[in-house]
Amino acid sequence: MTDTTNAPAAPSNPPPSQAMKKSAWSRFLTATELDTRLIGMVAALILIWGGFHLYGVMVNGQGFFLTPRNLWNLSVQTASIGIMATGMVLVIITRHIDLSVGSILGFTAILMGMMQVNILPQYLGLGHPAIWVITVIFGIICGMLIGGFQGALIAYGGIPAFIVTLGGLLVWRGCAFLVARGETISPVDSTFTLLGGGPYGSVGFMGSWIVGAIICAGVIFMIVNGRKQRTKFQFAKRPIWADTFLAVLGCAAAIGAVLLVNSYPWPTGIVKQYIAANNLTVEPSELFISHGFAIPVLILMVVAVTMNFVMNNTRFGRYVFAIGGNPEAAALAGIDTKWMTVKIFAIMGGLAGLSAVVASARLNSATNALGTLDELYVIAAAVIGGTSLAGGVGTIFGAILGALVMQSLQSGMVLIGFDAGMQQVVVGSVLVLAVFLDILYRRKSK
Amino acid sequence: MSANSPIDRTGTPLVEMRNISISFGGIQAVDDVTVDLYPGEVVGLLGHNGAGKSTLIKILSGAYAADSGEIYVNGEKATITNPRDARDYNIETIYQTLALADNLDAASNLFLGRELTTKFGMVDDAQMEAECRKIMKRLNPNFRKFGEPVSALSGGQRQSVAIARAVYFDAKILIMDEPTAALGPQETQMVAELVQELKRQGLGIFLISHDIADVMELCDRVSVMKNGQLVGTENVADVTDDDILGMIILGKKPGQKAA
Numbered sequence: 208m209t210d211t212t213n214a215p216a217a218p219s220n221p222p223p224s225q226a227m228k229k230s231a232w233s234r235f236l237t238a239t240e241l242d243t244r245l246i247g248m249v250a251a252l253i254l255i256w257g258g259f260h261l262y263g264v265m266v267n268g269q270g271f272f273l274t275p276r277n278l279w280n281l282s283v284q285t286a287s288i289g290i291m292a293t294g295m296v297l298v299i300i301t302r303h304i305d306l307s308v309g310s311i312l313g314f315t316a317i318l319m320g321m322m323q324v325n326i327l328p329q330y331l332g333l334g335h336p337a338i339w340v341i342t343v344i345f346g347i348i349c350g351m352l353i354g355g356f357q358g359a360l361i362a363y364g365g366i367p368a369f370i371v372t373l374g375g376l377l378v379w380r381g382c383a384f385l386v387a388r389g390e391t392i393s394p395v396d397s398t399f400t401l402l403g404g405g406p407y408g409s410v411g412f413m414g415s416w417i418v419g420a421i422i423c424a425g426v427i428f429m430i431v432n433g434r435k436q437r438t439k440f441q442f443a444k445r446p447i448w449a450d451t452f453l454a455v456l457g458c459a460a461a462i463g464a465v466l467l468v469n470s471y472p473w474p475t476g477i478v479k480q481y482i483a484a485n486n487l488t489v490e491p492s493e494l495f496i497s498h499g500f501a502i503p504v505l506i507l508m509v510v511a512v513t514m515n516f517v518m519n520n521t522r523f524g525r526y527v528f529a530i531g532g533n534p535e536a537a538a539l540a541g542i543d544t545k546w547m548t549v550k551i552f553a554i555m556g557g558l559a560g561l562s563a564v565v566a567s568a569r570l571n572s573a574t575n576a577l578g579t580l581d582e583l584y585v586i587a588a589a590v591i592g593g594t595s596l597a598g599g600v601g602t603i604f605g606a607i608l609g610a611l612v613m614q615s616l617q618s619g620m621v622l623i624g625f626d627a628g629m630q631q632v633v634v635g636s637v638l639v640l641a642v643f644l645d646i647l648y649r650r651k652s653k
Numbered sequence: 654m655s656a657n658s659p660i661d662r663t664g665t666p667l668v669e670m671r672n673i674s675i676s677f678g679g680i681q682a683v684d685d686v687t688v689d690l691y692p693g694e695v696v697g698l699l700g701h702n703g704a705g706k707s708t709l710i711k712i713l714s715g716a717y718a719a720d721s722g723e724i725y726v727n728g729e730k731a732t733i734t735n736p737r738d739a740r741d742y743n744i745e746t747i748y749q750t751l752a753l754a755d756n757l758d759a760a761s762n763l764f765l766g767r768e769l770t771t772k773f774g775m776v777d778d779a780q781m782e783a784e785c786r787k788i789m790k791r792l793n794p795n796f797r798k799f800g801e802p803v804s805a806l807s808g809g810q811r812q813s814v815a816i817a818r819a820v821y822f823d824a825k826i827l828i829m830d831e832p833t834a835a836l837g838p839q840e841t842q843m844v845a846e847l848v849q850e851l852k853r854q855g856l857g858i859f860l861i862s863h864d865i866a867d868v869m870e871l872c873d874r875v876s877v878m879k880n881g882q883l884v885g886t887e888n889v890a891d892v893t894d895d896d897i898l899g900m901i902i903l904g905k906k907p908g909q910k911a912a
Contacts, residue, residue: 436779520775522768525757529765532754532802539716539752540766541737599756 238449244593244648248608252615259619271622275471279498282468283404283569285607285614286503287312287562288581292588292606293514294558297551299589300531302598303361303368305552307375308559308585311353312578314379316563319346320392320573323399339399347560353379354556355549362545368552376582383575393572403568404501406477412469415499418508419465425512426457469497503565507607510558515603527551531599587634588613591641595649612637660694660873665728667692667857668744668826673712673722682708683719684881690826690857695848697872697889698861699901705881706861707749710828713859714746715739726826737766745824749831749861751815755804759796759814760785762803763821788817792847809840816847827851830861845871865894879904 236243256272263270271277291308298305323342331338357375361368394400401408410418430450437444445453473481473496482491518524529537530544538544562581567573592609594601616637620630666689675683683705690696698706711717713724715736724731726742733739739746746752753762760781768776769784782799789796793813803811812835819827829848833841848858848871862868868875869889877884877900885906887896896907 440779440783442779442782522770522776525761525765525768525776528757529754529761532756533752535750536752536754537765539714539736539746539748541715541735541740542766599754 235449238446239453240445240449241453244645245602245605245608247648248592248605248612252608252612255612255615255619259615259623262623267623272619275467277618277622279468279471279501281611281614281618282504283501284618285611286404286501286507287566287569287578288584288588288614289507289607289610290510290562290565291555291558291581291585292592292610293510293603294555295585295589296514296592296594296601296603296606297518297527298368298555299586299594299596300527300598300601301548301551302531302534303548303551304586305354305357305368305372305555306582306586307353307357307372307379308555308562309578309581309583310376310379310383311350311556311559312563312566312581313575314353314383314386315346315350315560316567316573316577317383317387317392317575318349319343319563320395320567321386322346323396324392324394334397336398338396339402342396342399343402343561343564346564347557350560350563351553351557354559355553357556358549358552361552362548380575380579383577387573387575389575391572391574395567395571395573399564400568400571402502402506402564403566403570404503405569406473406496406498408503408568409468409498409501410505411499412497413499415465415469415497418500418505419461422461423458426461427454430454430457465500468500471498472496473498503569506561506565510561511603511607518603523547523550528599533599584610584613587638590645591638593645595645612641660691662691662694664691666690666725667694667727668713669725670709670713671723671725673709673719673724675708675712675717675720681881683712685722686878686881686883688859688876688883688886690859692855692857693852694874695852695858695860695872696886697868697875698859698878699863699865699868699875699897700878700884701901704878704901706878707830709878710746710830710859710861713739713826714744714828740767740822743823743825744828745819745822745826746828747815747819747830747832749834751811753803753811753814756802758782758802759789759799759806759817762814763788763818765818767822784821785817788821789813792817792820793843808835809837809843812836812840812844816844820847820851825856827856827858828861829858831863832860833862833864833867865897868897869894877901 260270260272263272291312295305295308319342322345323338327335327338327341353375357368357371360366360371364371430453434444434450436442472478475491478491478494478496481487481496482489482494487494518527526537526542526547529540529542530547534544559578563578566577570577588610589601589606590596590609591612592602592605592607594606613634616634617630620633625633669687669689671687673683673686674681686705686709688696688698688709698710700706708717712719713733715733715738718734724733726744731738731742733742733744754765757765760778763785764781769780771777771780786799789799793810796810796813798806798810803814806814812832816832832844836844848860851858860868860872872889874886874888875892875897876886877897879901882904884900884904887900887907892907899905899907
C-alpha cells in the first residue's frame, strides 16, 4: 500500500472532543461503510438467539438454543429457504412476486425422485455414481423450464406475476400429485442423500477448516482489491483501521463458524456404526468425530456468493436493479426487459429445483407435499432481509439473514415448547413488524 | 440573442423522417409526417399536448416502431426497431421524464445499457465512476453526489445526468424532449448554452418544447404539429411569435387563411 502516510485515523484538525464522542458511531459507520440495516439485522438475530436461550435457562432450567447441535441444525434448516430467497430477491426487485416456488420445489422433487429411483437404475444399475449428478442437473433444468415458462407468460403474455404464480402454486402441486399418484418416493440414491446433510453429508473437521480458510482468503482479497481499485482511480479510501477491522471481522466470523460446526460431534449411534464399518477397536465415547459444515450449507454459501457476484458485478445484475428502479427507463436504455423477466423467473425456478435437491435429500424421500408453504417463508425472508416490495432495492446476503431470522424463530419456538398455533402467530407478527420497522427506517433515512 | 446563423442545407440531411405514420388502437397519433434535420441545426418541434411530437420522436429514438414511413440517416435508409438501433446511429435522446433509474447512482445511469466492463466481462464500476466524474466536471462542476442514488439529487442535477448520457456517447443527432420544463432560470440558461455549444460541434438537435420563447431563441427552424399532422416547417428568422402561435392553435401556415 502506498498510502500508509495517512493511515492512522488521527485527523489533522481534531474537532472538539464533545463532537467527536457524539459522532464516533456515525464516523465508524462512514469509515467502514457498513450498512446500518445489516447491523440491525445481525443485532436482531443475536437478540432472538439470546432470548430463546435465556428463556430456556429460566423456564426449563437449561438453554438449548446456543448449543453447537442446535446452531448446526439451524444452519441446515435454513439452507433450503435461503437458496430460494436469493432468487426471490431478484423477482421482488423487478417488482414481481413468485408464489409458486414451494410447489415447483414439490414437483421437481417428485420428478427427481422418479428419475433416480424408477428410471436411471434401469439403465445405469442401482447405486451408479452418475445417478445423483444426472438427477441434480435434471431437477435444476426442470425448475428453470417451469420458471422460464411462467416468466414468459408474465413478460410476453402480460399476465401479472401474482396471477401466473398463484396459478402455478396450484398447477405444479397438482402435477406433483398426478405424476407420483400421491405416493412417497423413497429411498433416494445413497450419494444423493449426502446433499441433504446429516453426519455423512458433512465435510468434517479438516474440510471445514479448508472452507474457513477459503472464506478468509476471499474476504482479504476483496478488501485488498477494493483498496487497489480506489487507489487506481484516486477515490476516497476507507481508513486502514476500518479495512483492517472489516478483514478481522470477516475472518473471525468464518473461524467462529468453523469452530462451532467442528464442536458438534457425531452422535454415538453413528460413531458405533463407523467403528464397526472400519473394524476399529476403540470405545465410541473415546472417538470425537466433528460434523463440520453440512453440505447443504456449503451449497447455500456457493449460491449466495454466486448470486451476489451476479447482482453486483455483471450487466445482468445491473439491469435487474435498473428494471426495478424504473422499468420504462430500462427499456429506453435498450434493455430487453421482457427477456430479462423470463431469465429472472428461470433462475428462480432453477433455485427452487436446487432447494428440492436439498429438501428431498434431507428427508431421503420425495413427497408431493414437500415445500408446502415455503413460498411464504421465502418471500418473508427476502422482505425481512430488506428487499423492497416497491422494487429496486434488495441484497442477497440480507435475504439469507432474513431466512436465518425466520428459521431461528421457528426452531427456537419449537425448542422452548410453543405450540403450532402460537408459532404461526409469532412468525406472522414478526413479518409485519419487520416490514414496518423497515418503512420507518427508510422514511428516516430520506 | 439569436442562434439563427445560416445553416447550409445543400448537402445530405443528418436525419430525414419521411411520411411517418403510427396509430394506437384506432387513434392516428402521427399521420404522414415528414421532417428533416441538418448538421449544426436545431429544429424545434412544437404543438399542443397530444399533437404527436413525443410520439414522432420516440419513433426516431426506437421506443416505438412506425406503422409506415422511412427514416434516413446521412442519406441512407435506417432500420430502427429498438433503442439500441437508434444508439448505433448515434441518436441520443434526453427524455422529458429523464428516464433515470432512481435507485442507481449517476455513473450507473450514465452507462445504463452500455456498461464498461473489465477484461473478464464484469461491470467496471470504478472505471465508470471515473468517466462520470470527468464528464460531470465539464457539464456541471458543482456535482458531488457520485455515490448516491439519483433519487437523492435535485432536479437540475438529475437533468445534468440525463444530458451527460447523451453527450458522453458522441451523439450526432440529439433529441431533447422538454429539456427545461423542470428547471430553474439558471439551469435553463445552462441548457441553452449547451445547445449552442453542441450546435457548434455540428450536432443536429430536435428540440421539443411548449415554450415559444425558448424555441425562437434556440432553434433555426420549427416544425409545428397538430392532431398528428405536420402543419408546416418554417425558418425561425422568417416568422414571428404570432405566426407560430397561429400554426399551433389554428393549424394554419403564415399568410394562409385558417384551415
